[in-house]
Amino acid sequence: MARYAITGGTGFLGQALTRYLERSGHQVVIASPSRPAGSDREWLHYNLDDLSTIDNLVCADVSGIFHLAWSTIPSTAQRNPAADVRTNLVGTVALFQALSSAPPIPLLFVSSGGTVYGHPECLPIPEEHPLRPINAYGAGKVSAERFADLFRSTHNIDVRIARLSNPFGEGQNLSKLQGAASVFATKILAGETISIWGDGEVVRDYIHVDDAAGGIAAIMHHRGSGHADVPIYNVGSGEGLSLNSLIKIISDKAGRSTKVEYLPARTFDVSANVLDISKIVSEVGWRPRYSATEGLQRFVAALCAGPHPARKA
Numbered sequence: 001m002a003r004y005a006i007t008g009g010t011g012f013l014g015q016a017l018t019r020y021l022e023r024s025g026h027q028v029v030i031a032s033p034s035r036p037a038g039s040d041r042e043w044l045h046y047n048l049d050d051l052s053t054i055d056n057l058v059c060a061d062v063s064g065i066f067h068l069a070w071s072t073i074p075s076t077a078q079r080n081p082a083a084d085v086r087t088n089l090v091g092t093v094a095l096f097q098a099l100s101s102a103p104p105i106p107l108l109f110v111s112s113g114g115t116v117y118g119h120p121e122c123l124p125i126p127e128e129h130p131l132r133p134i135n136a137y138g139a140g141k142v143s144a145e146r147f148a149d150l151f152r153s154t155h156n157i158d159v160r161i162a163r164l165s166n167p168f169g170e171g172q173n174l175s176k177l178q179g180a181a182s183v184f185a186t187k188i189l190a191g192e193t194i195s196i197w198g199d200g201e202v203v204r205d206y207i208h209v210d211d212a213a214g215g216i217a218a219i220m221h222h223r224g225s226g227h228a229d230v231p232i233y234n235v236g237s238g239e240g241l242s243l244n245s246l247i248k249i250i251s252d253k254a255g256r257s258t259k260v261e262y263l264p265a266r267t268f269d270v271s272a273n274v275l276d277i278s279k280i281v282s283e284v285g286w287r288p289r290y291s292a293t294e295g296l297q298r299f300v301a302a303l304c305a306g307p308h309p310a311r312k313a
Helices: 012-023 051-058 074-079 081-100 136-155 180-190 209-221 243-254 278-284 292-305
Strands: 003-007 027-032 042-045 064-067 107-112 159-164 166-168 194-197 203-208 232-235 240-242 260-263
Touching: 003 012, 012 027, 012 166, 012 209, 042 051, 051 081, 064 081, 064 209, 074 081, 074 136, 081 107, 081 136, 107 136, 107 209, 136 159, 159 209, 166 180, 166 209, 166 292, 180 194, 180 203, 180 243, 180 292, 203 209, 203 292, 209 232, 209 278, 232 278, 240 243, 243 292
Parallel strands: 003 027, 003 064, 027 042, 064 107, 107 159, 159 232, 166 203, 194 260
Antiparallel strands: 203 240
């Protein structure tokens, strides 16, 4: 049994990872700005905006740190890139710096498989693909990866990177309307019109959050053969779905018809992003339990069985 800290442990992915680790017999310390309401899990104060709290994390006597905390999404980072850098990049680099003078603690940084590659030269996208982000969010994640590599080479800190695709699933805060799968499912169950930029043939890689948690944990637990560079793994379903296919899968499972409004395409949208997961399969021995379609069907079934947005007549 190991003891792990999770920054951003109160978020959607953090909660799923916490459940996964605890089911595997590990202890979890939630590192977040405030104590989770109603939780009896161990908690420590950690805030990306307050660098003095890094010591709380580094001195927590844990076997490893999962660094999920990132205060923006692509749209908010794009609106204020300077704030994104000040909080997320500076806070992450400060954590790397603190670990460089602390006893060895493995750290897994969750990057973005959906934004760091930019327009793909090939599909599915391997980890060796050039990093050419086309938005501020992706640029921030790439910068953090570069610093991870720098601190690994200059201070030998044990950093691993998971480039995650688009997670969805039970427990996601649907009121935030974040992520195509949750947005579409919410609107379909509410009988609302879905608006799409372009013709709906934009392709993305969607992964159930339980599989995302399992892939991230597998990278932390993997000892490997010793990497000179930062070990980097794509974590996704390895399957691409268009927005039109996403709507059909959700509509069919929910048993509801859907009205779709197609808007003019946006020039900055990548036409397709599907991650090549062969490296994590061969080196780490992990693969997702659910295909993207199976995960979506499970997600919709859970929404239909529980509270959901009021349906329109």
